[in-house]
Amino acid sequence: MQLPDYAGGSIVNLIAELERRLSGGAPSPGLHPHLAATIPEAETYVVLLIDGLGAHQLGHPAASTLAGDNRATLDATFPSTTIVALASLATGLAPAGHGVLSHFLRIKRHGIVNALKWHRRGGGDLAVDPSGVLPGPNLWERLAAAGREVITVQPANFADSPTTKLLYRGARFEPAWTVDELLDATTSLAAVPGRLIFTYLPQVDLAAHTGGQASPAYAGAVGLADRAWAHITARLPDGAIAIATADHGHIDYADSAKIAVSKPPGAVYGDPRALLLRGERGPLIEWAADLPGTLVEDPGDLFGPGDHPTLPDRMPDLALFADEG
Template sequence: MHLPPHAVRPDYAGGSVLNLAATLGAHHGVPTHHAAYRHPLPLHGARHVVLIVVDALGAGQLRDAITRGDAPTLASLTPTPGPVTSVFPSTTMAALTTLHTARAPAEHGYLGLTVWLDEAQAVVNLIRLYDVYTHTPLADAGFLAAVPSLYRQMRDRGVAAHVVMPAAYQHSVLTRWACDGAEYHPYAQPEETPALTAATLQPGQPSYTLVYFPDYDLICHGSGPDSPEAHAELRRTDRIVADLLAALPTNGDTLVVLTADHGQSAQLPDGYVDAITKKVMKTALRGPVAGEERAAYLRPQPGHHAEIAALLAPHATLLTADDAWTGGLFGPPAHADPRLRPRVGDLIAVPHPGHAIRRPTSPAPMPGLHGGWTAEEMLVPVLSARI
């Protein structure tokens, strides 16, 4: 599998969020299915682990924020001594689910915001759980729970598992599966998270707590990752993390790790590609385009593969889904679940930097996107503190 020079390949051999999750799980006794995280973490003797996930905080975005003076708290934490990648695609559905399960996208099956589901014979939005073309609800979503959550496995081993997440997410199908086994601590405003997190650390029992901040990602999508609004939100997040650290007991029993699921890249309006029209979708494709605007999954009609490739080749790197799957783009091939392979279609188009593939089912253009394999999207920070 040949990737272009600008592509950052997910480092499932020890330098990705998959390996980070596997190592944190292994610390609390969960059998690991993947290589250990290769960078040192002060885990020895830690009874409590707190994992903070700031959605869309790419390593480059954090570096720029520290240079601006916007993130003094994050600057005070110990950075990992080497690059860390997201998974592919570099999107929340794939990467946050990996952090919840310590499994690669090719194992847990959440391979993008929308995927082809053989079980439904449709391209389905995995958040809203409906056919993206007809909006018909998915009748049965039970089959989507392909692997156990980290939290269930920890709780079965006597470790108290917690998630501190927005109240709006508490009852979704994805949350009920991915956070199975964890006590859910909902919040209305992120300023509530310090007190909620501190309450999860009890002296008599080892614990694992994931704290999730989604707002930075939402603002980057709506205003752009380099916007004043995004900078202000990151300053707010930094203050909240400072309060969270101050709220935790300082007896040396707790390891705090901060990371992101992916980064964000700025997207100009003229970089959107309108190659997949309704006519093309109806005549040359077997159903809607799936995946992400920065990582599209297509199912060409027989005899139309060359036509689709010609439309997209000027704007994107094209590779067959078989090559991407067996080449380890979605996770180590030895662990990939072959039943999930159809979800990424037959042809994968990863737009060149600055481009995005719009389709008839796309939302309005956004000034911030992710999902592809540029450094802005793929490289994430890992910071830690033992307190």
């Protein structure tokens, strides 16, 4: 099992590298020198986050510009899911440092919570303000304290969502109603020195989950991301550098690969590819014994360095990884 390289080869280190350049320090190490050398020094940095477009997907014919400009491959977080990765980018910390350990997250006194949509598993309001979930100061707040302006350019309908409140406390939110508006805002805002512009494209992930990678919608979404990258790099003002990256990749799997399991003798959360289990170890190990997966009996190292105060309540006792395929 390969763990994320939080010493310098992950998306956590990418954002830490930019924080170090803009402010002089960061709570996590920057990129390994050979990776840092792929990013020129700049006065303003633009991060184009393409949700769901992993390095292995750059072979798609519609991704030719992105593939041609690819300089390196970084590790995603574990788990490699949107809310965990974006929380790491918003804090510059591994999951153990910011406390958002999984898509379905165990929160003391509230049970299992959908951390992306911020409601209880199965529905139901959650009486917890998402804006206070991540530790402070987060990345955006630290950069602001250093005199840098942080602007996130996002689809306008995300403006008041729980996810935005959770992730972007301290950042200026720039809404865009169309992709053209989003791209124009990104390049125009980058003209001011001393900024970090964080632009989010959700289309690839949405198309991959709804139609799969063989669908016309997926090809269209990859093509849109490719054109977005070409647009930004062609119109980037002097003194600004753009970096495209992803929160995670995506793979297709058939309905026949989905397995219904009996209710475990304890709490189960995480996501279907990587179940997090909490409870009495003996019965949980027995429950998992015949399932097609790998049981991790000491899962603490999976979440990287950090000591968020909620870890005793959120950390699983065991983890179960589904077998490939």
